Amino acid sequence: MSTNPAEAYAEKLKRECEANPITINYLDEDVIAKLPEGIKILRVVPSGASAWCKTFRIDAKLENGDLQSYFMKYEAGESGQHNVPKPTGFGEFKDEPGTWFYVCEFHDMLNQVPEVYELVAIVAKVHRASMGNSPTGKFGFDTTTHLANIPNDNAWQDTWEAFFMKLMKSIYEHETLTQGEDKELDSLLDALCKNVIPRLLRPLESGGRSIKP
Known part of the structure; x- marks a missing residue:
């Protein structure tokens, strides 16, 4: 077990989530609307640990039959709008074909307790x-x-x-x-x-x- 207080707390949250998993039997239609058209949701299971948000993995089957998983986190209330870095874009480097990038807002997260x-x-x-x-x-x-x-x-x-x-x-x-x-x-x-x-x-x-x- 970690001696770092922040890491120890994260480990504690993970154990609690595993012991008392939160299950979702359906996805909100606005979430599904953000996924590829014709997608079939197979299951939604807890993934990771967060002190403030609920985090899940969405397993799904695409219209062409391929399996695909997505990460989702959500939080109720006004603060929920600010708890997820807003995606800006993704794509392939023009100068380096075959190299891919993903860009989103930067939130400085420190895994340590201040003095x-x-x-x-x-x-x-x-x-x-x-x-x-x-x-x-x-x-x-x-x-x-x-x-x-x-x-x-x-x-x-x-x-x-x-x-x-x-x-x-x-x-x-x-x-x-x-x-x-x-x-x-x-x-x-x-x-x-x-x-x-x-x-x-x-x-x-x-x-x-x-x-x-």
Whole structure:
């Protein structure tokens, strides 16, 4: 097993997909319309692993009887439009006949976890840039943001502690809704809310100290 966190996570997703495969019994007509005319779909099976999209291999028979497989990935929601590099074109080199190319939009993908100080520096920069700009004088946002594919509850709160606490609880509620209840997780949430968050954040807004939303 890989010691690289990103690779280990990808391996974990692959094992989960193999243990609980997602099956598709039909293809949307707009997907079929993008395939060669007269094609017959034989089966659609999971292929690869993705943290955000569903990925599949489409096995099909062409009109002339040849077998052909295609790769498909899909995602629901507005972000789905941006999760796949848009194909630009393919063809044969004019100057080198027999050499073929495929061109699409480039998305820079790094299979590594950044250094802690790099991530913290970015987070600190974002916080400093937004300080004192709250339109309500409270902590929060008037729009929903996302932690990956999980919506954040950004309702306005009077203190940073209260906002952070509500955010953690909303993530817990999402986890419970999708994965079911867990007594150990319940206990951890209780300790987080009663002990960890107050000790971590309350000193920022007590003893004469304050932070600007």
